[in-house]
Amino acid sequence: MSDLTRLTLADAREGLAAKTFSAVELTQAHLDAMTRAKGLNAFIVETPDKALAMARASDARLAKGEAGPLEGIPLGIKDLYATEGVQTTAASHILEGFIPPYESTVTANLWRDGATMLGKLNLDEFAMGSSNETSYFGPVVSPWRRKGSDGEISDAKIVPGGSSGGSAAAVAAQLCLGATATDTGGSIRQPAAFTGTVGIKPTYGRCSRFGVVAFASSLDQAGPIAKTVRDTAILLRSMAGHDPKDTTSVDAPVPDYEKAVGASIKGKVIGIPKEYRLDGLSAEIAALWEQGVAWLQAAGAEIREISLPHTRHALPAYYIVAPAEASSNLARYDGVRYGLRHTGKDIVDLYELTRAEGFGKEVRRRIMIGTYVLSAGYYDAYYLRAQKIRSLIKRDFDLAYQSGVDAILTPATPSPAFALGEKGSADPVEMYLNDVFTVTVNMAGLPGLVLPGGLSSDGLPLGLQLIGRPFEEETLFSLAQVIEEAAPKIGLPESWWG
């Protein structure tokens, strides 16, 4: 039964409907795969009992013909989503052992539609990181490995990207049929690019943030990572929707995204932003980008060069806005009501000891940056200017869309995945640069989809990014399906991990 893990979500859905296999069998196959893959460290908590109980309930509903759209589909949940009765940590020591008495809206939507939960996926602490190395529970290892020019596979451990590293690695290693993820500056899309999976960050407001541990509220957005464009579309439909408990969620009907998969893209206008041709962009990524253009053109899309002139300011502005909000959002982890508490001689001591012990280095760094940029005398120079830049970035996109562009094609990342410990230890900015193509999308609140386009010379996945108009995720799914069909099949890595 182990080959059940090789199915796509859409295939598994068919198999379950046809009773080729049961939800319990499907879930068990993934639980077995998880057991063998402990070395990847993709999960913080595995919930096999819950998974099987949910699968049995799914089988009962399937038998009665009452199946939901995701009936019996085993999923991994990023440990940033609160799950009732199951530890939720944000990969931070400060929340270790925290068991929420409530469920996030997005996961509740998935359970409503019949999905089963395999466990909670590892991530960068509080979603702050681009390599999944900042997790208190240890780094996630990508199932991908480098291949030498001689075809020899390297033993070097590769990062899955971050912050949704556990989600991307688990999908790539076929430990789940799909996973929830979140994206504040690229945390869905960069790991998807690094692991040869498909991830979409929908328009800000498309998914509820209720019950998702906040990093930067004005940028955070939930989305799925899955094996194919179609699978991603299926998951997003269940995750999305208006939620009265999140006033930034948008009250607009959720389309059947799957219908857009395979739709014609003839006449769609694709913008190619010249500012994304960075100095030092690797030749193979530049080539992949060209290739992506050609694939879309071949399917009848019109290609147009566009300008997004404020792009170069996006990353610095992002690293002001996001830490500013984070410094405030993380103030609640104070040792008073829940989570880690390190008592001291007085309340200030308690705060300092708890937070020093509970937060990792990168989180502390961002709290410090955020506190600084909001301080009296610095607010105007940093936070306010960053917000102005944000408006300008958004206007760049607005103008492009007003000129008739339907979507924008860019590389997903400036480089393929790197090895554990290779980046950012001396200079955090080296790590931050991973987000250079993705942060603009969060700053403008737009939908962005990343999918694999090919392999690097050393055998690692390379991703392309499609950026859409607000709430026009369907266009992205249609375009992505064209690329997915045209691109060489990179497949998913063969198991070396057990």
Place this chain on the structure above:
Amino acid sequence: MSTHVNSSKLIPGATGEWEVVIGLEIHAQVTSKSKLFSGASTEFGGAPNSHVSLVDAAMPGMLPVINEECVKQAVRTGLGLKAQINLRSVFDRKNYFYPDLPQGYQISQYKYPIVGEGVVLVDLSPTEQISVGIERLHLEQDAGKSLHDLGANDSHVDLNRSGVALMEIVSKPDMRSADEAKAYVTKLRTILRYIGSCDGNMEQGSLRADVNVSVRKPGEPFGTRCEIKNVNSIRFIGQAIDVEARRQIGILEDGGKIDQETRLYDPNKGETRSMRSKEEAHDYRYFPDPDLLPLEFDQAFVDELGAHLPELPDEKKARFVSQYGLSPYDAGVLVLERASADYFEAAAKGRDAKLVANWVINELFGRLNKEGKSIETSPVSAAQIGGIVDLIASNVISGKLAKDLFEIVWTEGGDPALIVEARGMKQVTDTGAIERAVDEIIAKNPDKVAQAQAKPTMLGWFVGQVMKGTGGKANPQTVNEILKSKLGI
């Protein structure tokens, strides 16, 4: 900004007279069933932590959702303060760490409040009215409560109040004496109670004041101010201002200077003391709350609320003056509380309103005050006061007897007309009976008659005797007339 200098309000010092300048920030708890951003109850007096939602406790991933009722109350209050209503306002985070502040920030409004400039008219005496400018009104969350006396080594936190909606109403520095400040708070409380947006109950903390005090020589620029935090009664507001003004004058007259700081008033010791200096002041790192969209509504929303606003004290007062012919001062006293005004109107219906106003203000309010009762718990109803006034107006009883009657109604209750009937309190207007009484007294006191004829002011003695002889029931005017004619004066 008002620039009036009233010499009677100046405080004498060793170097001349000083003017005190006062501005108030009033924190008024919004009357609403649930909190500003959560569905938890706002009820006072629950067991600790019994009215706490996941949002109030700032659990991970929780988000605030604005309570529309609180927004309506703020708009209604803004209309009552004749203030600018801002159709777009923004919620900001005020960041600081404290155990009773679960989020690590208070959601408040900083740059863009829901209500802008307005004005409150304040009566100080029958002849003096001042106008106090309103700088702004904004909505914000209340904090919880830290309890330090439950254990020897630890503190406890009660989050029942955490997240309850407050309106912070900021005045301009337009007050020049403790009495002005007290009268302003009283008037503001009246307006809030009329509107029903705050119960104004200071004992339960529904209304608290931060008092900004500075002193200056008349005509000079504003001095450095100190802020006295969290004063919770009108009396203490007055005391704190007087004490603080004298403290500042003392420092300045000794050649010192005032440090801008936050102070606390200690009513037991009758002094203010420093809480934190300007250097120790928090850097609150305000920024717009990204969890909340800007608060926007249209003019129609405001107009609809305005259309259902009750008659407010100033309008009611003006109407009492024009409709009932009351003096502005009497009208002002009657409208101080909506219940009193309603009581008056019920009693005045179809009667001599001025006479009713006299009875309500002098007899009833006086007695209520003395007994510590409110108009709601008055033993004498509006109908009963009306009945007493009817008996006076129709000359059935004299004013003096009416007071006795009021006393009986107060203590025993009953229909005033029936009481008068049953107890024979009717005024004697039968001239025959009065003449007989007069004749009797004249016959008994020839010496006094001679005196009275020489000195007409002696007449009062005869009136007293006649009244005594008739058990107080004789109509005093008739007695006077008969006495004058019989004595020939």
